[in-house]
Amino acid sequence: MATMTSAITAPTDAQASPARWQDYVQLLKPRVMSLVVFTGATGLICAKAPIHPLLGAVAVLCIAVGAGASGALNMWYDADIDAQMRRTRGRPVPAGRIKGAEALSMGVILSLLSVMFMGVAVNWLAAGLLAFTIFFYAVVYTMWLKRWTAQNIVIGGLAGALPPVIGWAAAAGEAPLNAWLLCAIIFMWTPPHFWALALYSSEDYEKAGVPMMPVVAGAASTRRQIFIYSLLFVPICLLPAFTGLGGLPYLAVSGAGGLVFLILAWRVMRSRAGDSADPRLDGRLYDVRAGARDARNLFAFSILYLTLIFATLLVEASLGLPTFLNLIPGGV
Amino acid sequence: MSEPEAPRDVAPAETPVQDRPDPRFQARRGRNIALAVGLIVFAVLVFLVTVVRLGANVLDRPL
Numbered sequence: 147m148a149t150m151t152s153a154i155t156a157p158t159d160a161q162a163s164p165a166r167w168q169d170y171v172q173l174l175k176p177r178v179m180s181l182v183v184f185t186g187a188t189g190l191i192c193a194k195a196p197i198h199p200l201l202g203a204v205a206v207l208c209i210a211v212g213a214g215a216s217g218a219l220n221m222w223y224d225a226d227i228d229a230q231m232r233r234t235r236g237r238p239v240p241a242g243r244i245k246g247a248e249a250l251s252m253g254v255i256l257s258l259l260s261v262m263f264m265g266v267a268v269n270w271l272a273a274g275l276l277a278f279t280i281f282f283y284a285v286v287y288t289m290w291l292k293r294w295t296a297q298n299i300v301i302g303g304l305a306g307a308l309p310p311v312i313g314w315a316a317a318a319g320e321a322p323l324n325a326w327l328l329c330a331i332i333f334m335w336t337p338p339h340f341w342a343l344a345l346y347s348s349e350d351y352e353k354a355g356v357p358m359m360p361v362v363a364g365a366a367s368t369r370r371q372i373f374i375y376s377l378l379f380v381p382i383c384l385l386p387a388f389t390g391l392g393g394l395p396y397l398a399v400s401g402a403g404g405l406v407f408l409i410l411a412w413r414v415m416r417s418r419a420g421d422s423a424d425p426r427l428d429g430r431l432y433d434v435r436a437g438a439r440d441a442r443n444l445f446a447f448s449i450l451y452l453t454l455i456f457a458t459l460l461v462e463a464s465l466g467l468p469t470f471l472n473l474i475p476g477g478v
Numbered sequence: 479m480s481e482p483e484a485p486r487d488v489a490p491a492e493t494p495v496q497d498r499p500d501p502r503f504q505a506r507r508g509r510n511i512a513l514a515v516g517l518i519v520f521a522v523l524v525f526l527v528t529v530v531r532l533g534a535n536v537l538d539r540p541l
Binding site: 163164165166167170198200201204207266267 | 505526
């Protein structure tokens with residue numbers, strides 16, 4: 147169905163500007179890929195298991211290629227939605243530079259290649275988790291949840307949250323509680339992050355018929371839910387310090403950053419971000435614009451915060467710094 | 479006042495176009511190079527992974 151729709155929405159002279167190799171790179175969603183590489187590598191290093199550096203690099207590469215493959219499958223299926231949204235209409239498939247069938251082929255081939263290579267070169271637990279992640283993003287989220295429910299990014303967030311577990315499994319051959327704790331951090335981070343974005347771009351989602359939370363439940367409910375999820379998210383970010391994963395620097399960074407996160411989420415809840423403004427009422431319009439700024443601030447800080455806490459864990463594990471529990475007298 | 483006819487076997491308007499590099503050709507060349515680099519990197523990776531996985535075991539076999 148998606149291929150038919152994309153064929154309709156794509157320009158008739160599909161090859162008007164010929165596809166360059168950079169278009170195929172764009173098909174792999176390199177920005178998402180970079181986040182996945184970062185969190186996957188963090189999981190791999192935090193496992194503190196002996197793994198040959200080359201095999202570690204291959205594991206991270208497989209995670210990156212797998213994420214890229216699911217990105218290509220997403221762009222193939224969502225070409226009709228992407229064509230209607232300002233943020234995505236320049237993507238290679240809706241812009242007509244790459245045919246939908248090409249994106250599909252590339253997604254399937256790279257999925258198989260990344261999973262098989264992970265299995266053969268590293269281990270089959272990591273390969274199985276990678277296969278599940280690709281399936282969950284491309285099928286469960288893209289083909290089912292995204293167009294069906296306002297909880298799309300809440301449940302679908304699992305796909306983006308799994309890379310640290312894959313990295314951990316690649317290094318250690320198992321996925322213990324601490325690996326799933328990293329997964330839980332990204333899982334709980336996803337709703338406030340994406341709903342903050344949706345608050346100031348909900349018109350695009352509405353036009354494309356995507357049931358994002360602000361479109362379905364309204365802006366006020368979304369702002370409230372952002373704050374509730376933030377209240378749950380920040381304590382989970384502190385947990386690694388008490389499970390033998392993070393050290394004192396981690397506790398400081400996650401604590402201070404968490405406080406800022408909560409303040410920004412509170413500001414969003416108190417704002418009028420996402421409310422439809424009557425242009426005749428200047429005061430209200432100003433409130434809505436100011437609210438959009440609050441939502442943008444939370445969106446930007448959420449990226450910084452996640453990066454900071456994972457970078458702190460990465461540095462602590464790389465340098466072999468003691469965990470917070472080791473520092474407590476009589477601790478583990 | 480009729481304009482003199484251009485010789486039939488010469489097409490002056492086409493000459494500059496022929497000199498201009500065809501964007502389709504350039505794009506295809508770029509794609510081919512990228513694909514070749516990807517394949518070479520993959521082949522090298524498979525070789526290196528094989529060496530690492532086998533390690534010293536390559537010598538440990540019945541003769």
